[in-house]
Amino acid sequence: MTISPxxxxxxxxxxxxxxxxxxxxxxxxxxxxxxxxLRRRFGLWGPAGDRAWAAFLQEIPSCAQHRDLxxxxxxxxxxxxTVRQSPFGCFSYDPGGADRTLRLHFMPDxxxxxxxxxxxxxxxxxxxxxxxxxxxxxxxxPDVQQVLGFSWLYHTQAYTRxxxxxxxxxxxxxxxxxxxxGSSIWGQVLNHxxxxxPGVADLVxxxxxxxxxxxxxxxxxxxxxxxxxxAEHFFNWFAVE
Numbered sequence: 142m143t144i145s146p147x148x149x150x151x152x153x154x155x156x157x158x159x160x161x162x163x164x165x166x167x168x169x170x171x172x173x174x175x176x177x178x179l180r181r182r183f184g185l186w187g188p189a190g191d192r193a194w195a196a197f198l199q200e201i202p203s204c205a206q207h208r209d210l211x212x213x214x215x216x217x218x219x220x221x222x223t224v225r226q227s228p229f230g231c232f233s234y235d236p237g238g239a240d241r242t243l244r245l246h247f248m249p250d251x252x253x254x255x256x257x258x259x260x261x262x263x264x265x266x267x268x269x270x271x272x273x274x275x276x277x278x279x280x281x282x283p284d285v286q287q288v289l290g291f292s293w294l295y296h297t298q299a300y301t302r303x304x305x306x307x308x309x310x311x312x313x314x315x316x317x318x319x320x321x322x323g324s325s326i327w328g329q330v331l332n333h334x335x336x337x338x339p340g341v342a343d344l345v346x347x348x349x350x351x352x353x354x355x356x357x358x359x360x361x362x363x364x365x366x367x368x369x370x371x372a373e374h375f376f377n378w379f380a381v382e
Contacts, residue, residue, distance in 0.1 A: 230270035241286040259299035272379040295366035305378040319358040
């Protein structure tokens with residue numbers, strides 16, 4: 142039976158959490174909270190989502206079989222609110238706070254799945270999105286002084302070529318412990334159409350062993366890198382006044 146890309150992705154995350162549970166003897170609900178990005182996918186991140194997320198976790202012990210857990214998860218995913226499209230295409234940002242550090246995010250939505258959003262033919266479009274993003278930052282968040290990025294994508298030239306040289310040259314491996322509750326690690330299992338890459342499920346599940354269970358993020362082939370530089374490099378790169 143053919144399953145949807147979303148079902149395949151959620152199935153892998155649940156199997157990863159169940160394997161972690163088997164290796165550590167923690168409750169499966171705790172493993173799901175630690176090893177998956179379901180809470181973000183359900184739109185339940187932050188205090189506003191606490192009650193609904195707790196209600197989801199409370200239903201998990203009644204799922205005796207994996208298929209029951211998958212069914213529960215698919216139901217919760219179908220009820221998730223529609224994610225608002227970013228006005229900056231594939232990019233969005235968190236302006237930060239007292240640290241004056243902007244967090245840059247790359248999250249293509251269904252508009253960008255017909256072809257790879259990181260293809261060389263799409264570079265001009267991605268640069269236009271970044272130019273618009275940093276123009277808004279300059280206008281609305283003039284206190285921003287630094288730009289921070291955190292993702293497995295920084296291993297790929299198709300991604301790093303979008304950014305100022307100073308930002309790319311700053312790349313260093315992320316220090317643990319690392320979280321699996323977003324797409325900065327989990328995203329690497331999907332292609333640009335949000336389909337599981339061939340063979341990746343077995344690769345990730347097989348890599349979660351007693352030797353890596355204390356560091357579950359190390360089960361993934363590409364470890365995230367961190368980029369950090371002055372926001373002025375971005376303003377100059379994109380000629381933002």
